[in-house]
Amino acid sequence: MIERRMLLRAGLGAAAGGLALAHARAEAEPYVLGTLFPMAGPNAEYGTIFTEGAQLALTHLTADKLLSRPLVLKAEDSQGTPQGGAVGMSKLVNVDHALYVLIGFTGVSKAAAPIGTRAKVVMVNGGGVGPDLAGLSPYYWNVIPLASAEVSRIAPFLVAKGWKRVALIYMDDPFGNGLRKSMQSDLPKAGGEIAGLFAITPAEQQFSALAAKVRDARPDVVYFASYGAQQAQIIKQLRDNGIDQQLVTYSGALIPSVRSLPQAEGLIFTVQTAPWSATDPVTKRFLADWQATHKDLPSVYHQNYYNAVRLFGLLAHGLEQQGKPVDGDSLRAELLRVRRFALVGGEGTFDDLGDLSVPIDIETLKGGQPVKLD
Amino acid sequence: MLLAQLLISGIQTGVLYALTAAGFALIFGATRIFHFAHGAAYALAGYGFVFAVRAGWSWPLAALLATVLAVGFGLFMDAFVYRPIQRHTGSFFTVFVAAFGVVIVVQSGIEIGFGRAFVAVTSPLTHASAVLPGLYLARAFWIALAVAVVMFGALGLFLARTRTGIALRALAENPDLLRAYGLSARRLSALAFALGSALAVPGAVLGAATTGLSPSVASHVMLVSLAASVVGGIGSLRGAAVGGLVLGVAESLVVSVLDTQWSEAAGFVVLFAFILFRPRGIFGAALAR
DSSP states (O other): OHHHHHHHHHHHHHHHHHHHHHHHHHHHSOEEEEEEEOOSSTTHHHHHHHHHHHHHHHHHHHHHTOSSSOEEEEEEEOTTSHHHHHHHHHHHHHTSOOSEEEEOOHHHHHHHHHHHHHTTOEEEESSOOOGGGTTSOTTEEESSOOHHHHHHHHHHHHHHTTOOEEEEEEESSHHHHHHHHHHHHHHHHHTOEEEEEEEEOTTOOOOHHHHHHHHHTOOSEEEEEOOTHHHHHHHHHHHHTTOOSEEEEOGGGOSHHHHTOGGGTTOEEEEEOOOTTOOSHHHHHHHHHHHHHHSSOOOHHHHHHHHHHHHHHHHHHHHHHTTOOOSHHHHHHHHHHHOEEEETTEEEEBOTTSBBOOOEEEEEEETTEEEEOO | OHHHHHHHHHHHHHHHHHHHHHHHHHHHHHHOOOOTTHHHHHHHHHHHHHHHHHTTOOHHHHHHHHHHHHHHHHHHIIIIIIHHHHHTTOOHHHHHHHHHHHHHHHHHHHHHHHOSSOBOOOOGGGOOEEEETTEEEOHHHHHHHHHHHHHHHHHHHHHHHSHHHHHHHHHHHOHHHHHHTTOOHHHHHHHHHHHHHHTHHHHHHHHHHHTOBOTTHHHHHHHHHHHHHHHHOTTOHHHHHHHHHHHHHHHHHGGGTSOGGGHHHHHHHHHHHHHHHOTTTTTOOOOOO
C-alpha cells in the first residue's frame, strides 16, 4: 500500500514537473520571424537592403526587452521569382514555423500569399509595389505605397511639365502589368497619352534594340518599370544609344547601383516621403543608429522593413500584456483594434486591408543623392 | 531606318557572342570537354577589367589583367577539375556537375568581392551619336567589329598554318596518334583552354562597357555560347562565330516586328529550327547513323 502511494506521488510529481518544464520551454521558445527576400541573382541587392532594415529593428526590440520571448530571424531566398517565393514560404511555414514573414516583390508575394494564408501566417510587404497587392489576403499587409499610388502621383506632374507623350517600358510580370494598367488609366485622365508600350522580361540584358524602338515612338519622356540590376542596365543602354529624353521611374530605382550610375543623373522618380527630419523618438533613434553604423542616410526600404519588424514587436507586446497567444489571428485582431502605431516616420495608421497610408514625393537624382522636386 | 539601326545593334551584339562562343567551341572541339564554366571565365575577365579600371589602370593594362584572369581560370579548370575527373570516371555528367559547381563558386566569389549589384565601366566610346537621321552609332561598334576580325583572322592563321595549331585540331580526332608523333595531349589541351578562355575577354571587356555586368552573367553567356555552337555546328570554330552573329542579329531584328521581350526568345527559335531541320548546324559535319 505504502509502495502504491509513493508511486502515485512520484507519478504526480513527475507529471507536474513535466508540465512546468513544458511551460518554461514554451516561455523560452523564440518568436520566429521569416524573411522571404531575393538573396541571389540580379535582384539580390534588394535582399541585402531589406534585411539590414529588419535586423536593426530586431536589435532595438531585443535591447528594449519589449517581449517575454526572444526573437529570431529565419531567412529564405525567394530568388525574386514566384516559384522561389512558393518554395521559400512553404519552408518558412512548415519547417521554421515562422508566424510573421517579411516579404518583398509582387510575383513572390502573389505566389506565397496563399501558402501563408492557409497557415494563418502574417506577411508584411515593404518592397513590392504591384497594385494588386492591396487586399491580397487578410494576413497580407503593406507598409509601402503601391505603384498605383505612385503612378497617380506622377501622371499629372509629367503632363504639367509638358511631357505628354510617354513611352512605357515595363516588366511583363504581375508588377509591371499592374503598373501598366495604372498608367493606361491615369495618364489619359491627366491629359497625357501613351506613345508606346515596351514589355521586357526579367532576364533581359540587351536594350540597344529597345532603345531604337523607343526612339522610333518619338516620346516626350520615357517611363520604365523594372527592378534590381536591370534598371541600371536600362538607364545606361538607353542613354548610350541616344535616348536623350527625360527618364522617369518609380521607387524601385532607389538602390546603390542606380544611384551610383553617372547616366542616372537627373532621373526622376516617385518615392514615399522620407521622414528623416521627423522629431519623434522612434525616427530619431532609427536614424541615429543607422548613421552610426552606415555613415549614410537609410533608404525607405530600410525604413519599411524596420517598421515591419517593429510592428510585430508592438502587436506581440500588446497581446502579451493581455495574456493572449501570439498567432496570425490574434496579430490581425490586434492590428485592427489598435490601428495607430508609433513607427519610423511618425504615427502610422493602418486601414481595414492592413495597408499603411504613406505620402509620396517626386524626387530627382543629383550627384547620386535624391532631391525633392514636388 | 529602324531596320538599319536594329541590324547595327544586332551585329555589335553578334560579334561579341561570336567571340565568346568561338572560345567554347575551340575548347570543345579540341578536347571534347563540355566546358560549362566558360561563362565564368567571361565573368572573371569582366569583373577583373572593372576592378582594374576603377583602380585607375589604363584600359590596355586592365584588359591584360582580364586576359590573365580568364586564361588562368581556363588552365586551372583543365588541370585541377577536368583532368582529375577524366582520370577516374570521365563521364559527361560528372564533368558538367563539376563545372556547374565552379560557376556557382565564381558567382559567389564575385558577389562577395563586388556585391550583388550591377557594375559597368563608363566610357565615351559607348555613347552613340547620330550618323544619319535616326541612325545612331557608337565607337564601341567599330571596336567590337575590328577586334572580332583581328582575333578570328589570327586564330584562323594559327590553326591552319602553325604546327601547334594543326596539332590542336588533330587533338580532337585522335589523341593517341598525337602521342605516337611525340606530341603531348596534355599540353595541347591546356593550350586549347588558354586560347578558348582568352577569346572570352573581348566580349567581357566590351560587355562591361556597353551592357554592364552582374554576378550571374556567367550562365547567360554560357547559354548564348552553347546556342551559337549548336547553330554553327558543334565543335566548329567557324560555325560558332557565324552562329553567334546569327543569334545576335536575329535577337535584334525580331524587335522590328515583335515586342522587345521576344528578343532573346528569337535566338532560341533559331536554335530550335536548326535542331529540327539541320541538327549538324551550319558548318558541322554530318554524323553517320
